[in-house]
Structures are given as structure tokens and as C-alpha cells.
Amino acid sequence: MQTAVQITAAEGRGAGAPVPAAVAGASGYAGGELLALLARHPFVSVACLMALATDGKESMSIEAAHPKLRGRFRAACEPLEAARIAAAGAEVVFLATPHEASLEVVPALLELGLRVVDLSGAFRLKEAAAYARWYGFEHKAAAALAESVYGLPEFEAPAIRRGRLVANPGCYPTSVILALAPLLRAGWADRSAGIVADSKSGATGAGRKPTEKLHFPEVNENLRAYSLFHHRHVPEMLQALELSEGDFTFTPHLLPITRGILSTVYARLAGVHTAEEVERLYRQAYAEAPMVRVYPAGTLPEIQGVAGTQFADIGFALDAPTRRLIVVSALDNLGKGAAGQAVQNFNLMWGFPQETGLL
């Protein structure tokens, strides 16, 4: 029988036993965020922690990787293996791993009857061929890919509820799709005029591996645009928004901050609309979405309003005479852009209110 390894278990809070969960990739930034959220979730108990690399040792202390979590977990990180996860009694597995690792372990996890929330890009694109172009590898887990569900709760809730494998969206795509989907679904955007998404992200979005590009003095007091026209998150946005490549330009930038994404999205309306109508469109689209906050016309979200939270905030400005619309969306790349969204997906999968443990 499994036991929770976190010190403050949620036992007794809910009716029935908490859901035992495994977290793989626990030593990374998204993994640490997940652990912090799960330790506070009333209906989850963390059954095991797994790290990709345990420095050749049998296990690795979680507090070496995440000083904030010192004293919060009894267990150390073990090497990632499907069998260990099953043995620990986990029913759900959160994979905060690189896509290579997810590709390898997911089929085995499904085989063992576990449900998976995968934070990597390994199962987000419907067409296997897209992986060759954008990721540079041949996708061989066709069966898993076929059954994977794109885990954007605001638009895919029914499929997520019954999903066995939920592909948690990327941080940039979450930010851009939430900003554009209501507009595009309503047919209000003039696609031929082109849509530009200029996004700016904090450095944790680039992961924990030290590189010269992420060396402190190279990021601090700097701003850098990168991967122009060919960022891996582009196909995910095209797929979700049903846009063609020539009509949609996405540019990511590296901000000298730890966490948070702000996307400034430019579109032209196809018809004439007032700011009130645009606001109503967004409010209706997100009426049932507890983790999206729509701002009143003329008020714009900022990164500070979402950093450390699990919300995505959406605001806009309209120049009605010229039909130019700018939508600004903000979220925490480790929150709604990663761990928070993963927990929201978990909540849907197990029938809890979406916001459980996220406020």
C-alpha cells in the first residue's frame, strides 16, 4: 500500500483517500513547482519522486534541488522507471521531463494502467510528421500519440476528463492560444492581415541546464529575441488556432526575470466592433474558466499580477476606427504555463473542481 511522502499530507481533508501521484523530473523547475502545488492539494498525496539523473547515486535529496522544499518531503528522488512508479502505488504520473524521456516512458506507464499528465512536447502535435520538422526526431510512439489529449482545460475539458494521456500545453502556446482563441473561433479576426504574437518570457522557461545563454550576466540587464520563425511552440499554436504558417508570426524573447510570460498579440478585426463587444466576447468565452481572468476594456494584465499564481490574465485595447486590436495575456510559465495547468488537468481527470488546490 502506498504512503504519502510529503510531510503535510492532505489526509482526512476530503471524503475518501487522496490520489497517490508520482512526479518525474522532480529536480527541474516545473517539477519543483508541481511538488509545491501537490503538497498543498487537498486530494493528492505524493507517492514518489523521480529524477532523470541522480548523479550516479541511488537517490537524490529533493532539498538539494529545491531549498524551498526543505523539510517538506520524506522521500528522496529515485531514478525514473515505470515499474518503480507502479510499485509506489501511484495512480497518476506527472512527467516534468524533456520530451526524449517522456517519449520513452509513456507507453510503459499507459501499459501499467496509469494515467499520465506529460508536461513535455512529446505528445502535443497530432501529426507525427510535424515532429520531424519542428523537433528533429522521428516519432515512434504512434499509439500513445493517437490517444493523447491536448490539455488546455478551457477548450478541451470533455476530452481531458476521460483522457489517459494528457499533453500539457507549452507555456508560450497557453499564453497565445488563450489570447486568440475567442477571437478566432468567433471569426472576428481578419486572418489575411496577419497575426503577430510578440512574447516575452522569464528565464525558468528555458530550463535548469546551465548554458552560456542563461549565465546570469548574459541575461541580466538584457533582452534577447530568439528562434525567429522557427520556435518549437509554433506548430502547437497553429494546430490549436487552426492558422496557417504565413498568417501567424510568433517571436519569443528572453526577459531578465525568473518567472512569467507576457504576450502582446496584434490582430485586425474583420468587421466593426466596439470595445464592449470585444470584452463581452472574452468574458463569455471564459465564463466557466476559473483559471482565466478577463480584464475590463482598457485595463491590461502585467506579469506581476500572475507570477506565483496559477491564473492566465487577459486584457486588450482596441483602436476601433482602424479595427486594430491588441490582446495582452499574462501567466506564470511555471504556473498556468506548466505545473498549475498540469494540476488543473489532473483535477478534471479525477472530477475535482478545476481550481482545487490552485488558489
Added chain:
Amino acid sequence: MQTAVQITAAEGRGAGAPVPAAVAGASGYAGGELLALLARHPFVSVACLMALATDGKESMSIEAAHPKLRGRFRAACEPLEAARIAAAGAEVVFLATPHEASLEVVPALLELGLRVVDLSGAFRLKEAAAYARWYGFEHKAAAALAESVYGLPEFEAPAIRRGRLVANPGCYPTSVILALAPLLRAGWADRSAGIVADSKSGATGAGRKPTEKLHFPEVNENLRAYSLFHHRHVPEMLQALELSEGDFTFTPHLLPITRGILSTVYARLAGVHTAEEVERLYRQAYAEAPMVRVYPAGTLPEIQGVAGTQFADIGFALDAPTRRLIVVSALDNLGKGAAGQAVQNFNLMWGFPQETGLL
């Protein structure tokens, strides 16, 4: 007879006596930058320092405002008055003052036969009416406005050379105009597709007055878009680029850094061009421009490459099949975006090589 007030004077370096200069608005960020540049300029001697407010005192120490300048100047800041400047023997006046102050003092300075480089927006727009709309005041210095020259050395050198009143461009406009002018002048951009300039600036661009918006914890770890569709720098860009309002969208953002602007500019080419052709276009446009550095295709400038320098750096990426072009330009808002450009204008006005004192 005037005397240089800076400790390390340039005496003897050039042939002939250095040009005596006054700096008004010396206690602000651009003023401090100007002083640092002028103290190092081989053909200038600072004749007097002026501050808008001297806290009710007769004068104000410059090192209280700028600790970096401790020990570099003999004189204190006096209250700004045209007569004092003339009395100090200055031949050129740098106004790093708010537009209200520039509006008031410029006619008197011209009357006294001084030449002026004005860093404010007071004399940048050709049409007085534009001031009513974008700045909210009635422009009454019509004669001065009529003779003012827009001080962008890369495109207005002949007029600057003979100018008495040079209106130093804004930091955002310098960044955006340098990115777009070669393209637009060549007629290569499809204006009907719209042009988007998404700019991000460090906090010194907003000046030195403490406000809640610029309070450290409100800027740090944050990013904020502001003044959507109605920033004061828009008309300056429309004027210089000969664009109409509906075809050009400019969005400024406040970065959590001290200095630097990065502009990401989106356009669609009207015809078919290769990256090599685009690079050649820019190289030719700036062949005689020592303060603009054009990057090879595929290499992009970053803020760190220009912060603390007087350069504007320009790079781009082209998606040839879809004719989408992204131009990225970087400069230091206090350097090429303000003080460095002012000195470059001064160099032109007095016949020195443009880069004198700026490398």
C-alpha cells in the same frame, strides 16, 4: 571669458579651443549621461550646469544627483536661465529638460545667438496642431518650431550641420525609425499589410521622478505594456517614416532593467527578396553611419550589445516564402536614444566627425 568646469578638460587635444557647452537638466538621467560624455569629449568644455529645480537653493551639487560624477566637475548646478548660460560663455546648449521647460527657454536662447540641441519633444513635430492632440498643449513657439531640424543624423545630416535648433529624436523613435527607414524608403514594405513595432525599454526612459509605477518592487520581476495606440512618440515615427496611423502600430513596454531599448518590428515585403538583399539594403543605407551597426543576416542584436554605448544595432530575420520580415533594433535609451545622439548632432553642427567622443 568662460572656463571649463570639468576637472579633466580636453584642453590642448584638438587644434583650437574647445567649444564651451551648457547642459540644462543636468540632474536627470539624460543630463548625467551627457555630462559623462562631454567630460570625455576632446573638443568640448562644459561651461555651466543647470538644473530645473535646485531645491530652493542657489545651486545644487552635481554629485548628489550623480554619484558617478563625484569629483569630475568644479561647478554646481544653477537654476536654468538663458542669461546665465550666455554669461557663462556657452556657445551650445544641451537641453535635457521636460518639453515645458524647453518650450519656454528655447526662443530666448536662439535670440541670444546660441545653438541648441533639445532632447525634449517640444520641437520634433512639424505641425503645431499635432501637439494639441498628442501632447495636450497649444504650441506657441511657432518661429522656433519652423526652423527646428529633426536631429536624426543618419538621415538629416545636411540640415543638422547648419541647424540652430536641433530637436533630438525620442529614444523609441530612434530605435524604430532606424529599423524601418531603409525598408520604407526603398519601397520594399507592403504598407497595407500593416507594420507593428513592439518595443521594450529600460526604466530610465521614464525619467527620474518617483511614481508608484516606477517604484522598484512594481517594476522588478515584471513587464508591462502601456500607452497602447496613444504614446507620444507615435506622431514622431509617423512623420519620419511617412506612414499613416492605421498602418502602423507601436506598443511600448517597461522592462525591469535600467537602460536599453529593443524593438521588434514586423513587416511584410511587397515583393520577393532574399536575406542577402535585405542585408545589402541596410548596409548601404548605413554605409556612412558610424553609430549604426548592421548585423549579418541571421544574427540579432541584444540590449547588452549596446547598453552603455552610443550605437544603434540592427539585425533581421526573413521568412522568404511568406515574405515576413522581422527587424530587431537595439540601442541604449540614454545613449543613441538621447545623450549620445545629442553629442552626435553637436559633432555635425560643429563639423567634427560624427563619432567624436562617442567610441
Added chain:
Amino acid sequence: MQTAVQITAAEGRGAGAPVPAAVAGASGYAGGELLALLARHPFVSVACLMALATDGKESMSIEAAHPKLRGRFRAACEPLEAARIAAAGAEVVFLATPHEASLEVVPALLELGLRVVDLSGAFRLKEAAAYARWYGFEHKAAAALAESVYGLPEFEAPAIRRGRLVANPGCYPTSVILALAPLLRAGWADRSAGIVADSKSGATGAGRKPTEKLHFPEVNENLRAYSLFHHRHVPEMLQALELSEGDFTFTPHLLPITRGILSTVYARLAGVHTAEEVERLYRQAYAEAPMVRVYPAGTLPEIQGVAGTQFADIGFALDAPTRRLIVVSALDNLGKGAAGQAVQNFNLMWGFPQETGLL
């Protein structure tokens, strides 16, 4: 009858109704932090929000002050008045107000039978005379001062449990006292050799009022020592540690970060001890202290390990041959240094486990 104003109430979680609480000074940084903690606390319901200044209006939206709290509270901030608080049904009042405001409202609140946690310095010093010297005012609320309890839960738990007025310690004192108290109480420090506490704090510790000293470009990429020998928090530390002024030197510094304090504390041991003995001394002192984490010898806490948490982390290094000891303590100035400690005090006052709502 009072109603909770926060959206996610804690109803039903505990046995019995949650404790209705008022938060005054809700628009400041500590106030916002308190609201975020209380909204998540299982046994508290926020009954009313009060701001010192509501900009002349009847009330002020809390999300204007704290974008993160958008959508989390039903009520707006009202002007601070004891009668309003009582009318709202609050049983406990958290005062995140300047000491002037606390001094004025505390007697009235006690009179109305409310229990108070005051985050200001108004009731921390036992001797009224000390206020004249260190704060520059004549303390006139003698009765309240006499009954106030210094709210450092690790050392004053019994008095806090029965306290009506708990004076929440300052952020710097919490950091320094927790670092030194075990050593001094054990008599292990050579007081005559002098003790130095060199502390570094994030900018939220200085409050929300914009000033030139806290203007973004003046704090960013900077470090500044201030208030040498005469910071207001000195007498609080001398009182709690029973040190004399000549033997204890405290220097605060302003760090270019938003939150967190690191104190590096230098002492000389009176006798010979090993690192193991020192570690044991601290472990024993904090064996029952859930919000203090003692690090193993040779491991040091950092600000990142505590920022956003309610913990104080303590580590040390000993040079045994020369008996030099350095204790390093880290906490979040808005967490264990303010709001987290206030909630910890509340938990003690109402008999909940100290860490309730703080993990």
C-alpha cells in the same frame, strides 16, 4: 452577522465556524501578503478590508492595489475605523499599518474587545522612553504598551497564546534574533568581543511609498548600506537579546530584489565548541518550532530558499581554532518577517497548530 468576503472561503473545513478577521493596511505590501495567506487559511474568514487612504473615495478596489488578488475578494477596502471593524463582526484585527495609525486605533480596538496583531513597531519596545529616542515620538498609549506581547512565537509562545495585543516583530529583528538567541541564551558568545549583524533586505521591506531612494533605477544594479548605528530596529534586537548597544552592531543594506532578507551574523565563542555542538544547540532550540529550519553544519541558507515561504532558515560556519562563528539566517521579509509571522501568532492565539495555513 459577519460574512467572509473572500471568494474561496474555508467553510466546512475545520470543526466550527472560521474566525472572522479584519485586515487594515490592506493596500500595502504586507497587507496584500496577509490577504493571500488568509484567503488560504482553513480556519479564517476575512470579514473586512481596510485601507489607510482610499483616495478620498468611499472605498477602494483591492485588485487595483494587488493585481494578484483580482477576483479573490468580494469586498472593497474601507477607511480604517475601529467601529467599522466591530460592525463587520471581526474577532481579530491584523494591522499592517504605519506605527502612527496603529498607535491611534489600537486602544479603541482593545476597548471593543477585539484581539489585535499589530505589524507596526508601535508596541514592540517595552520602555516608552525608547520611542522618543529611536522613533522620535512620545508614546501615549501606556496601557496598551504595558499589556502588549512581543510576538516572536519561537520564544514567546505562552504569552502570545493569551495575548490581546501582539506586537509582531520587525523583519530584520526576526532574522537577527532567531540567528543569535540560542547562542546568547546558552551563554556561548563572548559578548565583549562584539557581535556584528550585517543584514541585506529586498525593497518591499521599505514599504510602498514611492521615493527617490526606491525609484527603480536607483535600486536596480545597486547595493546601499543605510541607517548605520541608528536603525529603528536596533532597540528591538537589544531588548530581545539582552545586549548592550556597544556590543552589538547592526547594518541594514538595500538589495535589488523584491523580497527576502539575509543576515550574516558574526560572533566569537566564549569557550571551545565543535560544529556538531553548535548544530545541536540550534536544533534543540528550534525542536518545537515548525517555521524555523536549521541547516546541517556547513550548509547555508539563501534567500531563494525562503522567498515566498513563511520559514526562517538558519545555518552557520565555525572556525573552531579561532572560535569565530558566522550564523546566516534567511527569511522572506513579507513572510516570516511580517505576514507569515502574524498568522503564526494568530494560530497561537486561537489554539491552532502554529503552521496552519503557512505550508
Added chain:
Amino acid sequence: MQTAVQITAAEGRGAGAPVPAAVAGASGYAGGELLALLARHPFVSVACLMALATDGKESMSIEAAHPKLRGRFRAACEPLEAARIAAAGAEVVFLATPHEASLEVVPALLELGLRVVDLSGAFRLKEAAAYARWYGFEHKAAAALAESVYGLPEFEAPAIRRGRLVANPGCYPTSVILALAPLLRAGWADRSAGIVADSKSGATGAGRKPTEKLHFPEVNENLRAYSLFHHRHVPEMLQALELSEGDFTFTPHLLPITRGILSTVYARLAGVHTAEEVERLYRQAYAEAPMVRVYPAGTLPEIQGVAGTQFADIGFALDAPTRRLIVVSALDNLGKGAAGQAVQNFNLMWGFPQETGLL
């Protein structure tokens, strides 16, 4: 015959030909700073650039390492070899290399008759044995070590003037020695009371090699004390200040900024002195030191006052009744703490005024 490789040569400015210089370690942070200074120095021409590693290629572009230097140098970085330096005609060599590389190349350079300014720690300690303890290697270049001069111009100018091998002091030692030397040389400090130097440095002080400790999200919004009691710079300070290990405690901290060091130094006066006397002591000590600025009593230097400059700023506060003195010193770790000091040493070695090219 050698040719200057920098674009803006200093030709013609001075009387006589400029001194040809080689810079090794050009791709590091101190190397880049040196190049920027030398490109502006009126009496130097950069004859060749050398990098430790050129990525297996024949040479490496300097602008890849330092975008700010784009367009400033004609030559690329070659692999470091004594013979190449001599062949390039250099008369002085600046080694901004790790101590391993300096140890290896210095004897050959001296052999070739070149004069060397070494920025590493390889030749700073007089006793070879100290290298075994503090650096962990056996020092085998005894002859070079014997003739090396400790390059602190404020106290060693005569020896530096005639030196062939000048060991440029470390950044922390420069900051701490300048703060303490006047006091200790005057015999005003009570050594038995112990002296504490609590230093805080920007991240460029740790070099350019990416490591987890210097990964942006690990430094940002953080402060970390490190190397307690055993930092390599300790013996250098003990040697220069003639202090014994038990009486002097040095603690470095890593600040979330790019450049700058602030040292807060605690001492107790042996006798009774006023603040005026202390100020006079420091003013006299640095009366002939153009790169040290002494602040008036009660005014303290900050990092912003020195970042980007070549100055060291010194201020203090005295609590006369208890004889406690706090000296605060600030410098730029890449400026007066490295490259600026190296140029100052060069100026002394060639008989130029110390501040040449540094203002």
C-alpha cells in the same frame, strides 16, 4: 612592425608612438573590459588579442564574445602563446587569464623581455607555501614569484613603476585593503577586537563559465554567502594588511547584479577619535590617489556610484562613544577591481599619469 588592431587608434594624440599591448583572456569579462579601456587609451595600441580557447579554430571573433565591441577591432583572438605575442610586437601583456594559464606563460613572457600585468592570483602571494594551502597547487615559478610586485597603486607605486611582473590585486582585496589600510597603518584599529569585512559582489566576479550556481534563475532574486573562512582572497588581504587570520574575518556574498562590489568593514578604534579625524586620516592617505574618492563623514558610497567607472569610493560612519567604526567601500569588480587597476598599473609602469584613459 606591429600595427594597432583597434579601429579607433590613438595615433597622433600623444607625443611619440603608442605602446603596443597584448590582451590575453580577451573573451572573458575582465578581458572585454580591458579591451574597451585600451581602445580609448590615448597612449596604447592593441597589438594582439588572445583567447585561452578558440573552440578548436585558428581564431575567434571578438564580437562573438563581446557584442559591445562589434566593429571596434580588426583582429580576431588567437590562441595564447608567448611567441605570438612577441611576434605581434607587443611590449606589455595583460593577462586576464585563470591562474593556471598565467603560471605557465609568465616565465616565457619575462624571458622574451616583455612586461606583464597579470590579473590572476598566480603571483600575488609572497610565500609559495600559501598557494598549497589556499589554491591547492605547488607553485613552481619561484623566480617570477620572487620578482612580482603587488599591483595596488595607492600603496606600491614605486615598485610598480619599475616592475616587470605586476600582480594585479583581486577585486575583493582591492575593496577591503583600500578600506582598512589607512586605519591599520595609523595604528588606530584595536586588532584584538577583531575586524570583519562583509563583502557583496556582482556575478561577473565569478567569471564567465556557466555553472548551476551562476545560472540566471539561481542568482536572480537571491543572495548567497559563500566560502566562509576559506576564500582564496583571504591570504592576499592578510598579507597586505599584516593581519593574523584569527583577527580578520572575510565573507563574500553573491549579489544579483552584473558588476560592483560593496564591502562593509567593521572595526573598533583603539583610541578616541572624532569623525573629522577619521575623515582626515583617509583624505591624507589618498591625497595623491586619483582613482580613490573619499566621501565626507556621514555620506556613504554605493555600487551605482562606481559601476562602469574605474574608481574606488570610500566612506565611513563612526559611533564615537563606543569607538565602533564602519568603513564602506565600493568599486566595480571589472573596473578598479580588475581592468581599470591593470591600466592604472600600466600607466605607472610607463610613466603616464595614473588616471590616463580611466576618466
